[in-house]
Amino acid sequence: MGNTNHPDSAALKSGGTGNVAVNWLRRNLAPIIAVLALCVALSITTNTFLVSTNLLSLLRQSCVNVLIAFGITCVLICGGIDLSVGSCAAAAGVITVRLANAGLPLVVCILTALVFGALLGLFNGYVISHTTIPPFIVTLSTQIIIRGVGYVVTGGQPTQCTNETFNLIGTGDLFGIPTPVFVVAFVFIVLFFIMNRTGFGRHVYATGGNAEAAKYAGVNTKSVQMRVFMMSGMLAALAGVVLAARLYSGQPSVGEGFERDAIAASVLGGTSFNGGVGTLGGTVVGALIIGVLNNGMNLLRINSYWQFVVRGCVILGAVYIDYLKKARTLKK
Amino acid sequence: MGNTNHPDSAALKSGGTGNVAVNWLRRNLAPIIAVLALCVALSITTNTFLVSTNLLSLLRQSCVNVLIAFGITCVLICGGIDLSVGSCAAAAGVITVRLANAGLPLVVCILTALVFGALLGLFNGYVISHTTIPPFIVTLSTQIIIRGVGYVVTGGQPTQCTNETFNLIGTGDLFGIPTPVFVVAFVFIVLFFIMNRTGFGRHVYATGGNAEAAKYAGVNTKSVQMRVFMMSGMLAALAGVVLAARLYSGQPSVGEGFERDAIAASVLGGTSFNGGVGTLGGTVVGALIIGVLNNGMNLLRINSYWQFVVRGCVILGAVYIDYLKKARTLKK
Amino acid sequence: MPSEYTLEMNNIFKSFGSNKVLDDVSISIKPGEVRALMGENGAGKSTLMKILGGIYHADQGNIKIDGEAVQINTVDDARRNGISFIHQEISNVPSMTIAENFFLGKEPKTKAGLIDQRKMHRDTRAALDLMGIDLPTNRQITGLSIAKQQMLEIARAINENAKVIIMDEPTASLAKAEVEDLFRQVKMLKEKNVAIIYISHRMEETFLVCDTVTVLRDGKFIGTKNTSEATEKELISMMVGRKFDEIYGQERAVGGETLMQVKGLCSKVVKDVTFDLKKGEVLGFAGLVGAGRTETALALFGIDKIHSGEVWIEGKKVSISSPKEAIRAGIALVPEDRKGQGLFLGHSIAVNLTFQVLKEFINNLRINRKKEANLISTYQNKLSIRMASVNQMVGELSGGNQQKVVISKWLASKPKVLILDEPTRGIDVGAKAEIYKLMSDLSKEGVSIIMISSELPEIINNSSRIAVMSEGRLVKILDPDVDEISQEIIMSYAVEGGNK
Amino acid sequence: ACGNSSTASSQASAAGSAAASAASGKTTDKKALKIGISVPNLTNVFFVQIKEGMQKALKSPDDSLVVMDSQGDQNKQMNDVIDLINQGCNVIGLSPINSDGVRATLETCQKAGVPVIAFNVGVKNPELVASTIVSDNEASGHMCAQALAKALNNKGNVVEITFSTTTTCHARQKGFEDEIKANYPDIKILQSKDVEKATADYSQPIMVDFINAYPDLNGVFTINDPTARGAISALKEAGKIKDVKVVSVDGSDEGKGFIRAGEMVASAAQDPSGIGRTTVETAYKLVAGEKVEANVIMPMSIIDASNVG
């Protein structure tokens, strides 16, 4: 079902021919047009959309989803799926806040949370790569387990953060730009190099594209899978840290359904469910579609019930248009 | 990732060798032992488990999940996934109750709900079979859309059912056995024959096992996919009817996460995520594991936070044991 | 200690579970030697090579390169020791570019530790040019024909500057022209003192390019011979373990009255194909790779859309827009990709065998087990499929036996027209002979066969008439009663047809 | 208390009347109390406090309290209650997820001869329960409206963050809107929006959008303390925490924290530990065979800077 490698969507056409950016633009035309069209429509229909504060907070809003979606994108490219990101984010937030309240230096708190995410991801990746249990089941299980552990440890209660510096990570500004945007930009650059300019990155694409061939070419596919799930765990943990900073507290109950939004962002941005295909830039665009859509519907005062309907239709519609475009290229 | 055809799990070993039931038992040994072990442990540690009222209510409780899991099993066997079942069940419950309150004969109400489920499934199946959009995305979108439509139509509020006969479908007993159990038994028999004793059933297995080969064998794989999703939609709708009857009301907000429990039941019962492999009997066993586990944890008074942890561990553990068993058979 | 051998593999043992696949096998190869490795399907050839390539580990035994014992635990170890591998199954990542596939697992790095894109593309370009492959290095693999992909794999392996190159059935999906390209490369490598291990089921290739030949049977070493001293018959009897007369022993089928007429068939690739098929004949389809033979079959079988043209069977016009309709019209297709298109690998032989005739024993929600068992045993015996039981998974069978299962599956549906697309690809001599025999028997029973094959001897020896295709057109039908037939003549039509 | 709970009826209308008659401790406990409790959502602070209130009210080590969390799932609540009966609880206390849907469960309890106390949320069929101990959610909405109006000097623009598919929350919203409409003509409700989940991570983005959509915003009503957390975070982030007044329902420790920090005007407090205590006390009476009050309305109070302590 739905097994095709879209010939024009490989993220890998770098090198050799001219402009990488142009290629990327061409490949992601559909989502980019979608997000621009949404923006134009909202700028016309509302006078509150095209306002710098609104746009900036839209960016800030999207950051948590983008961070998680980066991890999901890498996992999807590698042929997997990760449903544990929401629980991981919640747990990481709790960890950071508790440590920060205990007076530890912020760097230590955040690193500890990241290590937690990495270990969770490592566990997922280890089980997935060393058995034939599908990633869906493994990460669904860890999702439930980590959620439970979070509740057990906290007694279900949020922890208010008393460290004001920490909160700035989520709520602060730098040169008028929200801090989380810098976090995302930094992560994007690092990941971009990892995915596009290192052997490991190529191996992720290869493992997702054809694991057998990758193995025959000497790629240690198990290690690649483990490292990708580790990345996803770490990114989810980072998202949890940013979220906790925005909420001024570590909350064990947040993050439910985060994987859903992140998957939607990845897929809207052209990442394939069959592995081997996807770009981080596309994911940013996908997350922006979701962000602009939610923001716009609120500004347009669309009834909350109808928002569900619109959101579902937009996801399906966008993916369908992308499919049509690819089907046409295929025919040519 | 996790791409293997477990050699001993094909559901199609009919023909040639003797006893189908024995074969089935052998294939599903791990989950059957799991459920029996759980039962024995609970009978020893509590004096409330092995009591007919408890066992009967355990059965009644599992029925909704089993019905949905039947649909999910068929969809998984066909190589797909269906996330829209929860919303579908909620909407079907609302439809039935509203029609029943309007004074229509019960049969008409229920049939209307089933037709609704079938149409939703048909839509899912149509899009999935005629495009390359992954089932995950299509059914995620319809999940959101139908949930929204349900809220819009009902204003988000439940509708109390005034038809007492209808409520009996969920809460009644027949010869001391809960009515929903009869519904499940009836559905099981019908589905068992469809999946094992018709060409269509074999085509479902074939489509999930190797869609390309099925196409080359003259199977209209698109039609098979559409019909399977239709079945899943109808079964979810039926589950929604039973649930509404148990709750004496049609509620637009029920059913979130139903797909998760149903997938867990299917997978615990040996259905493969890669398609082509699975049995309805296994799914019943899988759903019983989940039912007994939840019941048992309640009887053992396990803290609700810890219940998450235990549930996640049991799912992962059971799937892991199954994997070990299969890996061993493979080696032999 | 310098050794006269580039490669020595000594006393290799390997079992998968209780299945002993290699049993004390030793081979040694000198620099510049081309060694053929022959044996029936499942003899253990690929397994032996995968041990050398670092994909499997031997249970026992040692490997020496240039006289020095080496440990090969990973693909990387193999590569470092100068071993490169063309796998039997095409193994590339379709969503990645040619250059990226070329350097997968050995990406060149810049000083900063990032991938050196420029070097990657430059080197790939050079390697492609050497093989005469005219494709941009940043093109994705997706959409390339199997033959092209195979050529790329060959270029990739050759490019590694290896001491030992393993070629596991490199020509299975190549036609003559490409095979010649490959042989030229083999000669060049030989001059550079590279040792080559060459696995093929095509006997004439063995004699053409190999210096020596080692035969394996059931995982045991049977013997090594110089090709100059060996005969075909000798090798075959070494492989099958008994005297073997002739592969092409069958008398040629002669057609009767016209059964099927194809008039002006056009599809996305096929242009204006017209031919008649007689009852009980074997119509061979020859042509270069990409000539459109498979596409003709796909159009006739309703998988590719027919844009225009008519198909008549037994004087009646039939419309074919889906495989179902083709099957109803009496057409069966044994596809070229056995595993991908022909079989449900995760299901039992029984299920596969009976798939086309479910109606005969499943009706009204009842399965007639007796009838089912009868059907299964009929075809089990008819084709002498070697298996543990009918409940064995098809995926566990050797290639030849898998092919027999596919053919049986279709025979059960009692077709009037049986299309066989590359029916003997990757199949050992014994199984080949059995399939030829089967074709002959079927045509005697009145089944008309269309056989698509890239092996010219197979075409020439089994066909009643030979249709030659070139660039989507059917350029000539050669009739032995009228025309002279030889490999050269067929090739000239296959090539010239395209020049018109 | 709105986590994932839902009720249709709020039969008691008078706010803050009729405190439960303090249970007389003089009952002669021949039989140990084994009370089974089913709550909709133990990850909501409110229910955790109810549970703690119940634990404190237990009198003897022989008495036991079994609490089950139905995680917002009507179906699971029914299953849980049946499990409680099956393990021999002699009183069931439940906070229905849905007042209609719980009837089947109540009938099962009746058949099994186990008396039921409905707490926090009433049931549609009060004849099936021995006692109903509720606080008035609509009243809490009224209180919030009054508190907000006072903070805004009876004038301004407000928005609501709601969860209308859940009926307790629906009642609060209704109370709030009714009060504003009836008594504060100068306060305008600009927009209300449902959260997908009644947690901070889902309410925050909505508040952010409200802030941008309505630069002249003066107040916000949120249906529980966790959603208030999201709104407050958004306001702090935008630097508007001083300009926009927040009111909420629950009066949980989290909410009290906000009030102390000056981030929230008021939270309409139900008395969770009081509800818990009263429930257990009623249960003791039932076990002892004493008469219990059919309807207990727990006092609601508004917590603000003056009384947060």
Ligand SMILES: Nc1ncnc2c1ncn2[C@@H]1O[C@H](COP(=O)(O)OP(=O)(O)OP(=O)(O)O)[C@@H](O)[C@H]1O
């Ligand atoms: N991964 C594996 N697990 C179990 N059995 C295997 C595996 N790989 C190969 N075998 C078995 O080992 C035997 C030898 O297989 P191998 O692929 O080496 O044969 P071959 O000589 O290359 O045959 P062919 O000509 O068909 O390629 C076969 O019986 C095969 O079924």
Ligand SMILES: Nc1ncnc2c1ncn2[C@@H]1O[C@H](COP(=O)(O)OP(=O)(O)OP(=O)(O)O)[C@@H](O)[C@H]1O
């Ligand atoms: N899926 C496809 N999409 C587009 N073009 C295709 C596809 N498959 C095949 N082609 C093109 O169709 C033409 C004929 O294909 P094909 O290689 O199947 O011919 P053939 O004569 O059967 O050769 P072979 O020896 O490989 O079977 C080629 O030009 C090929 O590139």
Ligand SMILES: [Mg+2]
């Ligand atoms: Mg081989």
Ligand SMILES: [Mg+2]
């Ligand atoms: Mg072909």
